[in-house]
Amino acid sequence: MSRVAVKMDTDTTPVTGVEELDKHLDELLEDPSLPPNPKLFDDVELQLTEANTPPLIPRLLPKITDILKKYEQDPAHLCSLAIKLLGPVNFTQVLSLASEDAIIQALRSTAPSANILAMTVLEKAANSPADAAILAMMNNVITNFLTQWLSAPQVEVGEKGGKVLGDLLDVDSDSRPPDGLSVNGTEIVVKKPIGQGLMWRRIFHDHDIYDVILSLCSQHGPLDIQQRSLAQGRLLRVLPRLSALNFRTLTSTDFTDLNARYANINSNAGLLHFAALHMIDKEDLLMHLNLIDFFEALLSIQRITPFSAQKIDTLKQLVREATEQDNVLKAAIRSLPERTVPEEAEDLGRFVEQVLDLQ
Incomplete structure (x- = not known):
């Protein structure tokens, strides 16, 4: 498994429990049928910050990735810690730690x-x-x-x-x-x-x-x-x-x-x-x-997007077909301006009239 370097100011305060967790990860690698020890995971995860996480990434994340490929128990604790460790890692760096196949498996x-x-x-x-x-x-x-x-x-x-x-x-x-x-x-x-x-x-x-x-x-x-x-x-x-x-x-x-x-x-x-x-x-x-x-x-959002004749024609056709035999939907669209914030209600009302062809 390749390593990744994450450049970030690091905290010199040691994270306690890492040695025990590292050993436990080795045990899970050896025997995927073993249950996880929640306390070991929680103790380390709760101490992690943006500053002290980077040195632990190459130490812990590759092992977690390998365990997840064959793990037989509930992986919730493994995944939670992995997400925390991934915090400062960018996408291309993640790809050096986990293959496409590993992502697909997850x-x-x-x-x-x-x-x-x-x-x-x-x-x-x-x-x-x-x-x-x-x-x-x-x-x-x-x-x-x-x-x-x-x-x-x-x-x-x-x-x-x-x-x-x-x-x-x-x-x-x-x-x-x-x-x-x-x-x-x-x-x-x-x-x-x-x-x-x-x-x-x-x-x-x-x-x-x-x-x-x-x-x-x-x-x-x-x-x-x-x-x-x-x-x-x-x-x-x-x-x-x-x-x-x-x-x-x-x-x-x-x-x-x-x-x-x-x-x-x-x-x-x-x-x-x-x-x-x-x-x-x-x-x-x-x-x-x-x-x-x-x-x-849809209509609330499209009301504020740039105007185009194609957009208005498409929305008219869409609303016409959708409401042709659906009076409940038509009534909901008509009353939409009454249920929006006051400063947007007037413009939305005109837009709704336009797409309903009420003008």
């Missing part, structure tokens, strides 16, 4: 702590466009990440995956609003330089990866009803943010064959149309509420 694990650890590693690629571009080249990692984000039953894995995906596409966006975006005081798009767009191309222009998203969220996909609903909800929550970054990419696709397979439509409509019009069963009251939340978030 993503595929049935243990949510391992999933969170792997997603924390991927999250580091959101710190710069260059790191996001490196990750975009890791096709199998992206495939397994999206699969676990949508198919993991644990809420915390879904939430972590949605945040990581949004952050990666944010830093990688090559068409971001130049001044950032805030809705109701919440920052949606950060003001930063544009990215390279490689992550966007990997997810939205790679047939196999796009297939993963549609299949896991489709009524005709492999997931059972409960997990499919979770996957659909996760996709609905992330799309409004992504629409602020690159609306055009979300509203068209090259893969009409996948639209025909999963949405039973013969068009190049994009992921936004799939999610809004063809994905959920509106007889499912909870999913219908999720759809209403999605439209409210």
